[in-house]
Amino acid sequence: MSTAFEEVRLRLPHIELAAHLFGPEDGLPVIALHGWLDNAMTYARLAPKLKGLRIVALDLAGHGHSDHRPAGGSYAIWDYVHDVLQVAEQFGWQRFSLLGHSMGAIVSVLLAAAMPERVERLALIDGLIPYTGEADSAPAKLGEALKAQLALAGKSKPVYGQLERAVAARMQGVGAVSLEAAELLAGRGLMPVPGGYTWRTDARLTLPSPLRLTLAHAHSFVQSVQCPVSLILAQQGMLQAQPGVAQLLEKLPFELHSLPGGHHLHLDDEAGAQAVADCFNRFFAKA
Template identity: 80%
Template sequence: MSLNFEEVRLSLPHTELAAHLYGPENGVPVIALHGWLDNAASFARLAPKLPGLRIVALDFAGHGHSDHRPPGGSYAIWDYTHDVLQVAEQFGWQRFSLLGHSMGAIVSVLLAGAMPERVERLALIDGLMPYTGEPDTAPQKLGEALRAHLALAGKSKPVYAEFDRAVQARMRGVGAVSREAAELLAQRGLMPVPGGYTWRTDSRLTLPSPLRLTRAHAEAFVQALQCPVKLVMAEQGMLHAQPSIAALLEGLPMEVATLPGGHHLHLDDEAGAELVADCFKAFLGVP
C-alpha cells in the first residue's frame, strides 16, 4: 500500500483543518470526505489507486488532526458543508468533485444539492442520506440531546494502555472494520495521554442530534442533485438492507454498483479498495 501523500493544514476563515493531499497539483480536483469518527486515513488505500486526481482527503472538524469546534459549538451535519466549501475556496476550485464515504457521502449530497453550480461529480461509498426524524419526535429528541450535553462534563474518554487495545476497540466500533483498517484509522486518530492512548476526536461528536431533517427534507436534497452521481453499496454495508433506499434509488438517474464487503470496503483490504477504484476511475476522469 502506497502512503505517498502530503500532510497539510488548511487555515480557513473560521477554523483550521488537516488533510492529506494526493496526486499532481494540476490533477482533477476532488475533495474526499470520511465517515463519522473516522479521519483522512479512510482513503489511505483508495486514493493511491486513483492516479491523476488531486485528492484533498480532509479530517472533518473534530476528527483526526483538525481543530475542534469552539466551546458552545456543535456538529450539525450541514455545518460540514460550509467547511468543505471553504476548502474549495482555499484551493481556488470553482468546480470540484466529491468522494464521500458514509457521513462524508451524506455531506457530499447536501452540498451538491444545495450548490449544484460548484460540484462536478459525486462518488459515494455506502452513504446517501442522513438519519431523519419526523416533527412529532422533535421535542423528545431535543430533550435527549440537551440532557446528554449536560452529562458530558462528567464523562471522560476511554484510555487504552496499549495501542493494540485501541485497535481492537475500533474493530468492534460503529461500522466494524478489519484489523489493518483499524490500525490505519488509529494511527491518525489516537494521541498519547497519561496511562496510554485516547482518541483525538471531540467528545461532542457522540452526542445525539438535537434536530434532524425530516425524510422529505433529506429526499429533497437527493432529488435536487444535478451532477452525475455514482453510488457504491457494500453487500454487508449500511444501505443494502434498507428497502426505503432501494425504493428511492429506483427513481433516480444515478449509477449504482453493489460490491462485496462491509461498510468500510474501500479500506478493509487491498482487494476491496481495488474494486471501488475500478468503479470510480472512469467516472472521476482518471487518465
C-alpha cells in the same frame, strides 16, 4: 502498508483543518470526506489507486488532526458543508468533485444539492442520506440531546494502556473494520495521555442530534442533485439496511455498483479498494 501523500493544514476563516493531498497538482480537483469518527486515513488504500485526480482528503472538524469546534459549538451536518465549501475557496476551486464515504457521502449530497453550480461529480461509498426524524418526535429528540449535553462534562474518554487494545476497540466500533483498517484509522485517531492512549475526536461528536432532517427533507436533497453520481453499495454495508433506500434509488439516475464487502470495503483490504477504484476511475474518466 506505505502510502505517499502530503500532509497539510488549512487555515479557514473559522477553523483549521488537517488534510492529506494525493495525486498530481494539475489533476481533476476532488475533496474527499470520511465517515463519522474516522479520519483522512480512510482513503489510504483508495486514493493512490485513483488516476488523474488531485485529492484533498480532509480530517473533518473534530476528527483526526483537525481542530475541534469552539466551546458552545456543535457538529450539525450542514456545518460540515460550510467547511468543505471553505476548503474549495482556499484552493481557488470554483468547480470540484466530491468523494464521500458514509457521513462524508451525506455531506457531499447536501452540498451538491444546495450549490449545484460548484459540484462537478459525486463519488459516494455506502452513504446517501442521514438518519431522519419526523416532526412529532422532534421535542423528545431535543430534550434527549440537551440532557446529554449537560451530562457530557461528567464523562471521560476511554484510555487504552496499549495501542493494540485501541485497535481492537475500533475493529468492533460503528462500521466494524479489518485489523489493518483499524490500525490505519487508530494511528491517526489516537493521542498519548497519562496511562496510555485515547481518541483525538471531540467527545461532542457522540452526542445525539438535537434536530434531524425529515425524510421529505432528505429525499428533496438527493433528488435535487444535478451532477453525475456514482454510488458504491457495500453488500454487507450499512446503506442498504436503511429503510426506504432501495425504493429511493430506483427513482434516481445514479450509476450504482453493488460490491462485496462491509461498510469500509474501500479500506478493509486491497481487493476492496481496487474494486472501488475500478468503478471510480471509469466514472472520473468521463469528466
